[in-house]
Amino acid sequence: MVGEKKWYIKLITFSLLVVGTIFSGFPVLWMFLNSFKPNSEIFAWPPVWISDNFTLNAYAQILSDPEKIRFFINSYFVAFIVVILTLFVSILASYSFSRFNYPGKKIINTLIISVQAVPPITLLIPYLSLVVALNLYNSYGALILTYLLFTLPYAILMMTGYFNTLSKELDEAVMIDGGSRFRALWTVLVPVAVPGIVSVGMYTFMLAWNEYLFALALTKTTEFRTVPVGINLLMGQHAYEWNQMMAMSILGSIPVLLLFLFFQKYFIAGMTSGSIKS
């Protein structure tokens, strides 16, 4: 009885593995292959898998264009600053949540959690007024400030969870020796919390690197535009240089891809603990 059933289940399992691999992997493979073709072969019928005219031209064109390089510089710059600010602010807030009890704690916590339900698009119009009033329209500042709002809630919730797992005796030992709480936090607790900090930093980086709506609406010139907006500009600009768009997409995905591959474990743990409690 068992043998027959196993055969049947095995077949379904392995077919689903194949289907899933094609479903999730083929579009990515196709993007990769097309980045090495001359533009004329992208829509060849029947499709060309690996071109006889294999070329790195698309990459060369992206990497030799100062305007496109600028998109990458902007993305890296904005994402790094957002990571640093998010980490600093969230470590302070999480320490407060984790180690103190005080009136108003719950209100602040609710305020932070509620951000996750606010659709970014609903804030876009007031942001425009705010950014113009602060003289930040078309600047890094506008993007950095905006991204902080969306990275902080997750960062704080996750860091608080992490600090809660660390013994209070760690920081109390420093205070018994006469050190301040602030010093105890940065010299004892933060070094121990590195795994948590790394995953918060990664998540923050990905969010800032991938954001499109505000990057589109709050900047005007290519001087401040980021990779996602750059990819979309490329779509309109050059009458569909598909191979270049694929090359830029791959170059623009590498940072997130590497982060995901190296820190998969942290990322998945963080993602699931941040949004779902089971």
Added chain:
Amino acid sequence: MTSQNVNRGRSKKRSGYLKKKTEPYLYQLPTVILMVVLLVVPIYMVIQYSFFDNVIINDNPVFVGFQNFQELLTNESFWVAVKNTLIFVGGSVIAHMIIGITFAMVLNTKYIGPKLQAMFRVIFSLPWMFTAAVIAVLWKMLLNPNGFINFLLVELNLSSTNLEWLASRDLALFSVTMINIWAGYPLFMISILAGLQGIQSQLYESSAIDGANHIKNFFYITLPQLKPILISLILLDFVWTIQQFALIWMTTGGGPIDATEILSTFIYKQGFSEYQYAMASTSAVILLVICTIVAIFYVRHQRGQE
């Protein structure tokens, strides 16, 4: 012991007490300032905008009460956007759940070892690693009339012509929903996989003694055990999908005509191409109210589990 010393000791004590009381708030200060400036003020502003006539452009906007809401709720394009949003969100969430459960169960099977499982998990998570701009460009290429999807359909005799997936009024909403399904299922898959690994194996062992089959196991053990996770995921996915903007903006721009117009593209157009900031704010407030209601359910659900 002079009185001076006593005083000094007391004031030191008092300042220590004050410091102890204020310290937790000092750590929260940067967060609270940022939240108030970046969240509370903007939400107040957008609600205020929705009650005035043409804000931002007009220097002295006039209070008009609920007139904007009235105008919006009688606007046909708004209702088209609502209908499209429901189809887009409903289709995405249901498909995310089905694909998520299926792939998670396949990855969790005992037929593949931990190494293979890790490898397939990365492959199945691939769509998750690309930003909306990349996903949009990639699918515009695949769904191009001369693209790979059409080649496949024609070769397999499933279609006689090259379909205009994104440019036809009949197909565009279906196409963008499919793209969003592709882009979003890994969250479900990964979370459900974590949930499956948390189910105690004794439950299956005792049901095996009772002679239950796989299908019975799934409906009487797996699904009930996953229920709390699934409800959280559905509510979260609803809130995330309803605000999806980038994917639609970059594939169809809400078109052709209004075939893929959803609330977020409607808001964006009202604001940034028609400069109807009051109308855009009014639609934004409606979207905010919907998401708040869902979020309240979500928080209640999470609290209920604690």
